[in-house]
Amino acid sequence: MKIIGLIITIITGAFLVYAAADFPAWADPNSPASTYLSPYFIENSMKDTSVPNFVTSLLADYRGFDTMFETTVIFTAGLVCFILLRISGGKEPETSHYRHVLTGVTVTLKKGHKIPESEDFERIDDLWTPPDLIIKTGCRLMIPFIQLFGLYVIAHGHSSPGGGFQGGVILGASIILLAISHDLRTALEKMREKVVAILCPIGVSIYAGTGALCLLLGVNFLDYSALASVLHVDPIAARSHGIFMVEIGVGIAVMTTMIWIYNNISSAGKYNQGL
Amino acid sequence: MSQQYPALLVIVPLLSAFAISIAGWVNKRLCFPIIVTALSVVVYASIGLLLTVLEKGVVIYHLGGWPPPVGIAYYVDHLNGLVLVVVASVALLNVIAAKKSIEQEFPDKAGPFYTLYILMVTGLLGIVVTGDAFNLYVLLEIAALTGYGLLAMGEERAPLSSLNYLYMGTIGACFYLLGVGYLYIVTGSLNMVDIARLLPPLYQSRAVLAAFIICMVGVWLKMAFFPLHSWLPNAYTHATSAASSLIAPLVTKVMVYVMIRLILTIFTPEFAFATLALNNIVVWLAVIAIVMGAILALAERNLKKMLTFIVVAEIGYMVGGAWLGNRAGMTGAILHIVNDALMTLCVFLVVGNIVYKVKGYAFENLQGLFRKMPFTMGAFVVGAMSIIGVPPTCGFFSKWYLIVGALQAGHYGFMAALIFSSLVSVVLFFRIFEICYYEPFSDHHGHDQPPEPMDEAPLTMVVPLLIVAVILILVGLYTGDIVNHIIKFAIPEGLV
Amino acid sequence: MAELIPTIIAKYNYWIYITLMMIGLYAMIAKNNLVKKIVGMNIFQTAIILYYVSIGVKKGATIPISTGGHGAVHEAVHAADYLNPLPHVLMLTAIVVGVATLGVALALCLRIYSRYNTLEEDEILAQIRKK
Numbered sequence: 001m002k003i004i005g006l007i008i009t010i011i012t013g014a015f016l017v018y019a020a021a022d023f024p025a026w027a028d029p030n031s032p033a034s035t036y037l038s039p040y041f042i043e044n045s046m047k048d049t050s051v052p053n054f055v056t057s058l059l060a061d062y063r064g065f066d067t068m069f070e071t072t073v074i075f076t077a078g079l080v081c082f083i084l085l086r087i088s089g090g091k092e093p094e095t096s097h098y099r100h101v102l103t104g105v106t107v108t109l110k111k112g113h114k115i116p117e118s119e120d121f122e123r124i125d126d127l128w129t130p131p132d133l134i135i136k137t138g139c140r141l142m143i144p145f146i147q148l149f150g151l152y153v154i155a156h157g158h159s160s161p162g163g164g165f166q167g168g169v170i171l172g173a174s175i176i177l178l179a180i181s182h183d184l185r186t187a188l189e190k191m192r193e194k195v196v197a198i199l200c201p202i203g204v205s206i207y208a209g210t211g212a213l214c215l216l217l218g219v220n221f222l223d224y225s226a227l228a229s230v231l232h233v234d235p236i237a238a239r240s241h242g243i244f245m246v247e248i249g250v251g252i253a254v255m256t257t258m259i260w261i262y263n264n265i266s267s268a269g270k271y272n273q274g275l
Numbered sequence: 276m277s278q279q280y281p282a283l284l285v286i287v288p289l290l291s292a293f294a295i296s297i298a299g300w301v302n303k304r305l306c307f308p309i310i311v312t313a314l315s316v317v318v319y320a321s322i323g324l325l326l327t328v329l330e331k332g333v334v335i336y337h338l339g340g341w342p343p344p345v346g347i348a349y350y351v352d353h354l355n356g357l358v359l360v361v362v363a364s365v366a367l368l369n370v371i372a373a374k375k376s377i378e379q380e381f382p383d384k385a386g387p388f389y390t391l392y393i394l395m396v397t398g399l400l401g402i403v404v405t406g407d408a409f410n411l412y413v414l415l416e417i418a419a420l421t422g423y424g425l426l427a428m429g430e431e432r433a434p435l436s437s438l439n440y441l442y443m444g445t446i447g448a449c450f451y452l453l454g455v456g457y458l459y460i461v462t463g464s465l466n467m468v469d470i471a472r473l474l475p476p477l478y479q480s481r482a483v484l485a486a487f488i489i490c491m492v493g494v495w496l497k498m499a500f501f502p503l504h505s506w507l508p509n510a511y512t513h514a515t516s517a518a519s520s521l522i523a524p525l526v527t528k529v530m531v532y533v534m535i536r537l538i539l540t541i542f543t544p545e546f547a548f549a550t551l552a553l554n555n556i557v558v559w560l561a562v563i564a565i566v567m568g569a570i571l572a573l574a575e576r577n578l579k580k581m582l583t584f585i586v587v588a589e590i591g592y593m594v595g596g597a598w599l600g601n602r603a604g605m606t607g608a609i610l611h612i613v614n615d616a617l618m619t620l621c622v623f624l625v626v627g628n629i630v631y632k633v634k635g636y637a638f639e640n641l642q643g644l645f646r647k648m649p650f651t652m653g654a655f656v657v658g659a660m661s662i663i664g665v666p667p668t669c670g671f672f673s674k675w676y677l678i679v680g681a682l683q684a685g686h687y688g689f690m691a692a693l694i695f696s697s698l699v700s701v702v703l704f705f706r707i708f709e710i711c712y713y714e715p716f717s718d719h720h721g722h723d724q725p726p727e728p729m730d731e732a733p734l735t736m737v738v739p740l741l742i743v744a745v746i747l748i749l750v751g752l753y754t755g756d757i758v759n760h761i762i763k764f765a766i767p768e769g770l771v
Numbered sequence: 772m773a774e775l776i777p778t779i780i781a782k783y784n785y786w787i788y789i790t791l792m793m794i795g796l797y798a799m800i801a802k803n804n805l806v807k808k809i810v811g812m813n814i815f816q817t818a819i820i821l822y823y824v825s826i827g828v829k830k831g832a833t834i835p836i837s838t839g840g841h842g843a844v845h846e847a848v849h850a851a852d853y854l855n856p857l858p859h860v861l862m863l864t865a866i867v868v869g870v871a872t873l874g875v876a877l878a879l880c881l882r883i884y885s886r887y888n889t890l891e892e893d894e895i896l897a898q899i900r901k902k
Contacts (some may be wrong), residue, residue, distance in 0.1 A: 005801030013793040019485030020789065023460055025781035027828040029851060034829050036463025036473075038857050039850030040345055042835065046848060052837035054856040055863075063860055065338040065347045069401070069413045070864045072289065076394055076417060077871030079296065080424035081878040083387040084434070160836065165863060198300055201293035208290050221282040223340030261874045268881050409861055416868045423875050427882070434882040435895060441876055442799055445812055452865065453819055459858075460826050 078257035085269030139181035164250025172258025184274025206249030299386015350406035354765035373517035395421035425518035436509035450493030457486035498530035501564030516627035561595030604680025611673035621658035659704035669751035784825035792818035827858035
C-alpha cells in the first residue's frame with residue numbers, strides 16, 4: 001500500500017506542478033481573480049449593503065445562499081454525530097457511584113437503588129479524577145468574559161473581522177470549557193440536551209426563515225431589501241439588518257452544534273462524566 | 276408563485292428538515308406527515324418547472340436578487356428539469372415505501388433519520404438545480420455528509436464501510452473544489468455560464484486542462500467509476516434498506532448528471548471531445564467498469580451485494596455513453612440516468628421488502644419467495660427485465676441509444692461490453708428467479724406438507740413498489756416523447 | 772536555470788500547497804491507522820484552503836474592510852487597495868465543511884472502536900475475515 005500510495009502521490013503532485021506553471025505569480029494585482037469580479041464587491045459593498053466589512057457582505061448577502069447551506073452542513077454534522085453515537089435510554093448499569101462532596105466518601109449503590117436528590121452528593125463514573133480547585137475557579141471566572149466576547153464578535157461582524165461563525169464558535173467553546181474544567185454533567189445542567197438539539201435547527205431556521213420572509217414579501221429568496229417594508233428603513237439599511245439577522249441565526253446554530261458534537265463525542269453518546 | 280419554483284424546490288425540503296428535527300423531540304408522529312407533504316410539494320414544483328421549461332425555455336432564478344455572476348443563480352434547462360423530476364419522485368416514493376422499515380429498524384431515532392433523509396434530498400436537488408460551480412460543492416458536501424450518516428446506521432460493519440466512503444468522498448469533493456479553484460484563478464468567475472463564456476480563449480492553457488481532469492477525477496470518485504469504485508459495494512450493502520434504496524438510485528446518478536453538466540455547460544463539448552483527445556481512454560475505462568461490474572456481480576452469493584455491483588456496471592454505461600462524443604451516446608446516457616434511477620429504486624425496494632419479511636438477503640433466504648410474496652417478486656421481475664434490457668421496459672431503450680452511439684463512434688468494444696453485460700444480467704437474474712421459484716427444501720420428504728402461506732409485505736411498501744414497476748414500463752413506452760421533447764433540447768446543437 | 776529560479780520563487784505559494792496536499796494524500800492512502808488517515812484528510816483539506824486564500828492576495832493591498840467605517844458611504848473605494856474578499860468567503864465555507872467532516876469521521880471512529888477495540892485497519896480486517 002505504501003508504494004502504491006507513493007506512486008499515486010508523485011503522479012498527482014507532478015501533474016499539479018505541471019499545471020501550476022500557467023498560474024499568475026503570487027500576489028499579482030493583475031490576475032484574473034483580482035480583476036474580474038472582486039472589484040465589484042469591494043467598490044459596491046458600501047453602496048449596496050452599507051457594510052464596511054466586504055467579507056461579511058459577500059458572505060451573507062451576495063453569496064448568502066452558499067452560507068445558508070454552510071450552516072446546514074454544520075447542523076447536519078451535529079445531527080449525524082447524534083444519530084451515530086447517542087445511546088438513548090439504554091440499560092441501567094449494575095452499580096452506580098455517588099460521591100459525598102464534603103467528606104469525599106464514595107457511595108456505591110446497586111441497581112434499582114437511588115439516592116435522594118441533594119446538594120451533598122454528586123454522581124460519578126467508575127473512572128473519576130478529583131477536581132482541581134484552581135482550574136475550576138479560573139475557568140468559572142473566564143467563562144462570562146468569553147461569552148461576552150463571543151456576543152461582541154457576532155454583533156460587530158459588520159465592521160471588523162467576525163460574524164456568526166466565529167462568534168458562535170467562541171460561545172460554544174465557553175460551554176465546552178465548562179465541560180472540560182468541571183465535567184459534562186455540570187455543563188449539561190446549564191444546557192440540556194433537548195435545548196441544544198432544538199436550538200440548533202431553530203438557528204438555521206432563522207437564516208432560512210429570513211430568506212423565506214423575503215420570498216413571502218414578493219421578491220426573490222434572500223433578497224433582504226424586501227425587509228425595508230417590515231423594518232421601516234431604506235432598502236440599503238434593510239440589507240444590513242438582514243445580514244445581522246442571519247448572523248444571529250448562524251451564531252445560535254454554530255454554538256449549539258459545537259456543544260452537541262462535543263457532548264456526543266466526548267462521552268461516546270453516554271452523556272456521563274465526559275472526558 | 277410559479278416563478279418561485281426553483282427556490283421552492285430547495286427551500287421547502289430545507290425548512291421542513293428543521294421542522295422534522297424539532298418535531299422529533301416534541302411529537303414523533305408529526306415527522307412522517309411533514310416529510311411526505313414537503314416531498315409532495317417538491318414533486319409538484321419540479322413537474323411545474325419542467326413544464327415551464329418545455330414551454331418557455333431556460334428558467335433563471337437570481338438568489339438574493341443579485342444578477343449573475345455577482346450573485347448565485349439557478350439555471351433550469353431541459354437537462355436538469357428532467358433530472359429534478361426523477362430525484363423528487365424517487366425520494367417521495369421511497370419514503371412512503373420505507374416508512375415501515377424505518378419504524379422497525381429505528382424505533383427511537385425515526386425523527387433524526389427523516390431529517391437526514393430530507394436533507395440529503397435537499398442536497399441532491401440543489402446540486403441538480405444550481406448554476407454556480409461553488410454552490411454545487413457546498414450541496415455536494417450536504418449530500419455526502421448525510422449519506423455517511425445514513426449509510427453508517429446499518430449492520431455492524433456499516434460504520435467501517437461508511438468511513439471508507441468518507442475518505443474517498445472527501446478526496447473526491449476536494450478534487451472538485453480544487454478544480455473549481457483552478458477555473459477561478461484563470462477566469463475569476465464561479466458562475467457556470469460565465470465561466471463557459473470566458474474559457475474559449477484559454478482552451479490551450481494547462482490550468483484549464485488540469486481543472487477539467489481534476490474535476491472529472493473528483494466526480495468519478497464520487498460516482499464510483501472504475502477503478503475508483505472500491506467503496507461503493509460495501510457501503511451500500513451494509514446500510515439499512517431505507518437508506519440504500521434512497522442512495523443507490525440517486526447519488527451516483529446525480530453525480531453522472533454533474534459530469535454531463537461539466538462537459539456540456541462549463542467546458543463545452545468542443546473542449547472536452549475535440550481539444551482533449553481523452554474520449555477513447557475514458558470509454559475503454561467504462562468498458563472495463565461494465566465487464567468487471569458484471570463479473571464481480573456473478574461471483575456474489577448475496578442479492579444486495581450483487582445489485583451494488585450492477586450499479587457499478589451501470590455507471591460504466593452512463594460514463595461511456597457520455598464520452599462517446601456523439602449525440603446518440605449522450606442521449607443514451609441522459610436517458611439512462613432516468614431509467615437507471617427508476618430500475619435501481621425498483622430492485623432496492625424489493626430488497627427492502629424481502630429484508631422486512633425474511634430478515635436476510637443472502638441467496639439461501641430467497642427460496643419460495645414467488646409464492647410467499649407474489650407482488651414484490653412480480654415487481655422484481657419487471658425491474659430485472661429492465662436491467663437486462665427487455666422491451667418494452669425502459670432499460671431496453673437507453674441501451675439501444677447507447678449501442679447506436681457506440682456504432683456511430685465506431686467503438687465496438689463498448690458495444691460488445693453492453694451486450695456482454697446484458698447476457699450476464701440474464702444469467703444473474705434467472706438464477707435468482709430459479710431460487711425464488713422453488714420451495715425451500717424440507718427435511719421430511721413428505722408431500723402432504725401444506726405450502727407456506729402468502730405473506731406479503733405491508734400495503735404501504737407494496738403499492739409504491741408496484742407504482743415504480745408500472746412507471747418502468749410507462750417510461751419505456753413513452754421513450755420517444757421523452758427523447759424528442761426533452762433530451763433533444765438538453766444537448767447543445769454543436770454535438771452531432 | 773537562471774530565469775527559472777525567479778519563476779519558482781514568484782509562485783512559491785503553489786509549491787507549498789502542492790507539497791502539503793500530497794503529504795495529506797499520502798497519509799490517506801498509505802497509513803494503516805484510521806485516525807492518522809483522518810489527520811491526513813485534514814492536511815489535505817487545509818492545503819486547498821491555503822491555495823484559495825493565496826489567490827486572494829494582492830501586492831500593496833490591505834484586509835478587505837473599508838477603512839472609512841460606517842460613515843464613509845460616499846467615499847470612493849479603490850479596488851486595488853483591498854484584498855480580494857471572494858476566496859476568503861469561499862474558504863469560510865470550506866473550513867466549516869472540513870470541521871463537519873472531521874466531526875462525522877471521529878464519530879464513525881468511535882463506533883468502530885467500540886465494536887472492534889482497535890483502530891488499525893489491518894487488525895479490523897483480520898477480525899472481519901475470521902468470522
